[in-house]
Amino acid sequence: MPVALSSDIPPATVIPLQTPSGPMALWRSASGRLSMSADRCPHRGMRLSHGFVRGEALSCIYHGWSYSQDGHCLRIPAHPDLEPPAAIRVATATVCETGGVVWLALAQTESQPPRFSHHTPLRSLAFAAAPTAILVALNGRASADGSMQGELAGLSVILLCAPQPDGTSMVHVLAPSDATLEERLAISSATEALRRTAETALATEAAA
Amino acid sequence: MTTGAMRDEWYPVGLRSKVDAGGQQTMLMGEQIRLRETPGGAVAVETADGRALPVVVGHGHVWTSLGQPTRPLFAIPEADQPGRRLVEVGVVRVRCSPLRAVENFLDIAHFPFVHTDILGAEPHTEVERYEVEIREKEDEVWATKVRFYQPQAAKSASGGITTDYMYRVPAPTCSVLYKTCPARPGEWDVITLFVQPLTEELCDVWPWMALYDDVTPMTDLIHFQQMIFLQDRSILENQIPRRLPLDPGMEIPTRADLTSVAYRRWLKRHNYTYGAQLVAQ
Numbered sequence: 315m316p317v318a319l320s321s322d323i324p325p326a327t328v329i330p331l332q333t334p335s336g337p338m339a340l341w342r343s344a345s346g347r348l349s350m351s352a353d354r355c356p357h358r359g360m361r362l363s364h365g366f367v368r369g370e371a372l373s374c375i376y377h378g379w380s381y382s383q384d385g386h387c388l389r390i391p392a393h394p395d396l397e398p399p400a401a402i403r404v405a406t407a408t409v410c411e412t413g414g415v416v417w418l419a420l421a422q423t424e425s426q427p428p429r430f431s432h433h434t435p436l437r438s439l440a441f442a443a444a445p446t447a448i449l450v451a452l453n454g455r456a457s458a459d460g461s462m463q464g465e466l467a468g469l470s471v472i473l474l475c476a477p478q479p480d481g482t483s484m485v486h487v488l489a490p491s492d493a494t495l496e497e498r499l500a501i502s503s504a505t506e507a508l509r510r511t512a513e514t515a516l517a518t519e520a521a522a
Numbered sequence: 523m524t525t526g527a528m529r530d531e532w533y534p535v536g537l538r539s540k541v542d543a544g545g546q547q548t549m550l551m552g553e554q555i556r557l558r559e560t561p562g563g564a565v566a567v568e569t570a571d572g573r574a575l576p577v578v579v580g581h582g583h584v585w586t587s588l589g590q591p592t593r594p595l596f597a598i599p600e601a602d603q604p605g606r607r608l609v610e611v612g613v614v615r616v617r618c619s620p621l622r623a624v625e626n627f628l629d630i631a632h633f634p635f636v637h638t639d640i641l642g643a644e645p646h647t648e649v650e651r652y653e654v655e656i657r658e659k660e661d662e663v664w665a666t667k668v669r670f671y672q673p674q675a676a677k678s679a680s681g682g683i684t685t686d687y688m689y690r691v692p693a694p695t696c697s698v699l700y701k702t703c704p705a706r707p708g709e710w711d712v713i714t715l716f717v718q719p720l721t722e723e724l725c726d727v728w729p730w731m732a733l734y735d736d737v738t739p740m741t742d743l744i745h746f747q748q749m750i751f752l753q754d755r756s757i758l759e760n761q762i763p764r765r766l767p768l769d770p771g772m773e774i775p776t777r778a779d780l781t782s783v784a785y786r787r788w789l790k791r792h793n794y795t796y797g798a799q800l801v802a803q
């Protein structure tokens with residue numbers, strides 16, 4: 315499933331994400347490698363998304379324990395001479411990046427995330443609506459890969475919707491790669507209008 | 523949720539200096555309570571349905587209990603020594619278990635990362651071996667011979683020093699810290715953390731201090747301590763699970779965590795479980 319846009323996560327940063335497997339921390343090392351781990355430090359439960367990236371490791375903000383991309387604890391600052399036991403590790407998940415979108419592999423899967431040859435990421439927005447309501451509001455088509463195609467501001471767009479545990483959706487908008495700045499701005503405001511429609515439809519449905 | 527054995531303990535519910543005849547409302551373990559000064563100058567505390575609760579005034583605060591405390595409020599003899607300044611820091615509300623708040627106070631390994639350049643700084647991150655015991659006679663948790671390098675240990679300290687500490691847990695939601703006194707070598711500054719459990723996942727923290735420091739303005743002392751606790755709050759509100767696991771469960775303690783391990787063991791032994799996570803998650 316799509317979880318973020320590559321541009322949301324520059325080198326040496328970490329962000330929190332809600333996923334079907336629970337709260338996760340998505341981070342990019344200084345050299346640009348992307349990893350995802352559970353958002354919970356095995357030491358004393360601090361959220362790792364509040365931590366910091368140094369070099370190729372993610373460190374917890376509470377006591378500074380640091381973790382490699384495969385989740386192993388590399389260093390315990392309180393005991394600098396101790397080699398952390400291999401048993402200390404944080405759960406990880408598989409992520410990959412294509413065309414400016416970050417994908418989380420939900421299960422052991424061989425399949426590659428979809429590639430969109432004519433579209434590039436524009437922006438991400440949170441919708442207080444489920445993907446089905448968004449599809450209706452867009453009046454678009456859903457593909458087997460989970461993406462939605464439709465038109466906004468008269469231009470062809472692709473929406474990638476990541477349902478959140480609280481019933482809302484994170485929507486990543488892809489615009490035609492050759493769109494001009496003006497067209498991109500138009501799609502951007504049309505997306506906000508789409509959000510209002512999808513959220514109102516939901517409210518009307520709830521009231522009925 | 524039942525309040526368990528913690529019901530019969532004393533809890534801070536306000537600064538004595540702030541209670542007047544007009545009274546004030548607060549909460550203790552999920553129950554609304556009301557504090558007011560009586561015409562005779564004493565303090566009365568009662569529940570919403572008018573039940574009078576036991577009251578004691580000590581260490582700058584008003585203490586009460588929903589149950590029947592079997593022992594007096596713990597003493598802090600050092601705080602009574604002449605020449606100390608008593609600092610009422612006030613209150614910090616934290617969305618966390620009251621037990622998590624105490625455990626964090628007992629922890630030194632976080633200083634370089636949470637109180638960067640104040641109570642600790644890299645690369646001085648090592649926690650040397652220290653001693654921890656549960657003193658049976660007093661029924662208290664004690665950690666002694668704790669040493670840590672600090673860039674600015676107190677408002678009155680200029681430059682880095684290795685600071686000695688002792689920690690004491692005399693009640694399930696209270697801790698007293700004794701710390702090298704920069705202004706008077708050989709004496710200990712007293713810094714306390716009194717925690718009022720509002721619910722199992724919400725607390726009011728009342729730091730209080732008894733210091734040898736005649737120089738620093740009172741507002742600076744208060745601001746220094748408030749800043750420290752606001753830094754701690756950003757941690758405490760983001761730990762999973764919210765309640766304190768009494769068994770390690772999914773957590774991994776190391777030698778630096780011995781005080782925390784003893785504190786959890788002591789809580790468990792007494793059935794002090796308000797704010798505790800009983801099933802590992």
Ligand code: FES
Nearest residue numbers: 355357358374377
């Ligand atoms: S909780 Fe993460 S290092 Fe201690």
Ligand SMILES: [Fe+2]
Nearest residue numbers: 626632636754
């Ligand atoms: Fe702290």
